[in-house]
Amino acid sequence: MNLESPTVTVEKSPEAVFNFLSNIKNFKKLMPENISKFEVLSDDTFLFALKGMPEIVLKKKELIAPNKIVLGAAGGKIDFSLTGLITELGEEKSDVQLLFHGEFNAMMAMMIKGPISKFIETLASNIPGSI
Template sequence: MNLESPKVTLDKSAEETFNFLSDVKNFEKLMPSNISKFEVLDNDKFLFALKGMPEIILKKKEAVPHNKIVLGAAGGKLDFALIGNITEIEPNKTDVQLSFEGEFNAMMAMMIKGPISKFIETLVTNMKTAI
């Protein structure tokens, strides 16, 4: 299952955007309002939970300076990745789009498609004010 957020344009350089997303503690500022728990576990790993949902641990798996950040599931039964694609348009203007990639059975995919789409859309929308 592959989902993509809308693209947002930030009035920041690709470097500033990349540096913000590289620091996992900053993801707390991007979370939706229905977050019930956020905890940094390591320099590259954090745990979060949304009300009524299980806790999810994300770990930074890859970082391509100023272009891409990949967070992946760290433990748990589901294997997926959250990818932040950063494209500099001009020196202080950057497009950011989040992608969610995971392998799920059809039933699970149907259940999580809506909530995950809304979640990544919220993360990317919150970047406009957080970064």
């Protein structure tokens, strides 16, 4: 299953956006209002939970400055990744888009497609006001 957030424009350089997203503590600022738990486990790993959903642990998997950050599931039963793509529009302007990729059976995909789409849309829409 592949999902894409809307592209958001940020009045910051790609380097500033990359540095912000590279610091996993900053993901707390991007989380939706219905977050019930957020915990930094290490420099590259954090755990979060939304109300009514299981806890999810994300770990930095790949960093390509200043254009790409890949977070992946750290353990758990589900394997997926969340990729942030940063495109330079000018010296102090960037586009950011989040991509979700996961391998799920058809039933699971049907159940989680809506909530995950809304989740990555919220993360992306919170980026411009958080940096």
